[in-house]
Amino acid sequence: MTASVTPVLSSRSLYRFFRAGEEETCALQGVGLDVGAGETVAVTGPSGSGKTTLLNCLAGLDEPDGGAVTVAGERLSHRPERERGRIRAQHIGIVFQSGNLLEHLTVRDNVALVQSLVPARPRVPPQVLLERTGIAHRAGALPRQLSGGEAARAGLAVALANTPGVLLADEPTGEVDGETERRLLALLRERAEEGTAVVVVTHSRAVAAVADRVLRLRDGRWT
Numbered sequence: 001m002t003a004s005v006t007p008v009l010s011s012r013s014l015y016r017f018f019r020a021g022e023e024e025t026c027a028l029q030g031v032g033l034d035v036g037a038g039e040t041v042a043v044t045g046p047s048g049s050g051k052t053t054l055l056n057c058l059a060g061l062d063e064p065d066g067g068a069v070t071v072a073g074e075r076l077s078h079r080p081e082r083e084r085g086r087i088r089a090q091h092i093g094i095v096f097q098s099g100n101l102l103e104h105l106t107v108r109d110n111v112a113l114v115q116s117l118v119p120a121r122p123r124v125p126p127q128v129l130l131e132r133t134g135i136a137h138r139a140g141a142l143p144r145q146l147s148g149g150e151a152a153r154a155g156l157a158v159a160l161a162n163t164p165g166v167l168l169a170d171e172p173t174g175e176v177d178g179e180t181e182r183r184l185l186a187l188l189r190e191r192a193e194e195g196t197a198v199v200v201v202t203h204s205r206a207v208a209a210v211a212d213r214v215l216r217l218r219d220g221r222w223t
């Protein structure tokens with residue numbers, strides 16, 4: 001897959017520090033990244049190397065202490081939360097380990113809610129999306145009634161609900177069996193082929209194998 005010339009997602013020299021008492025951790029130390037439309041980038045690295053911190057900054061869920069994030073030509077970092085929320089809803093789908101499902105809504109209604117946030121967007125009907133992610137049979141279930149693998153599939157359906165230009169996924173296949181992993185990977189590839197820029201944090205070789213580029217973080221820097 002060849003990336004387009006203009007990146008859909010960019011980070012420039014990202015820094016993020018965490019302070020706990022006397023101790024300071026430099027979770028990100030000048031991380032740059034450009035991801036083009038249709039490109040899939042896998043981010044690997046040991047525990048504590050900064051992968052989740054990077055994804056949080058790329059999603060606008062966390063603010064970097066230095067550097068900038070740009071999505072679809074708009075600066076995402078160092079903007080009020082309300083504006084970051086708007087940019088996220090328009091351009092970014094997120095699959096996080098902590099889950100992206102609202103507990104009081106069924107799987108189907110979680111998808112429908114996300115789609116209602118940006119009404120003008122062309123998109124796949126919820127039922128079709130749930131079938132493609134292999135979770136249609138649990139459409140009426142609440143998140144707490146799902147197994148880990150089912151929750152992963154439902155989470156991907158929600159992340160893809162608005163046909164986002166950027167998909168950020170933290171270990172999306174962490175809790176699924178081999179067959180489900182193949183199915184989710186096929187879906188990620190399909191989205192990338194339709195033009196989505198995908199960044200996936202993973203320890204899985206199968207996931208890294210389908211990526212166009214595999215980047216490795218260590219101590220908050222690319223190695």
Ligand SMILES: Nc1ncnc2c1ncn2[C@@H]1O[C@H](COP(=O)(O)OP(=O)(O)OP(=O)(O)O)[C@@H](O)[C@H]1O
Pocket residue numbers: 018019020025026027045046047048049050051052053054
């Ligand atoms: N909110 C926080 N407060 C203090 N330190 C933090 C915070 N979040 C992350 N860190 C520290 O920043 C570093 C990077 O953490 P991060 O979660 O990004 O790593 P990771 O590569 O995703 O790890 P894992 O593979 O174990 O999920 C770690 O040393 C972690 O302890």
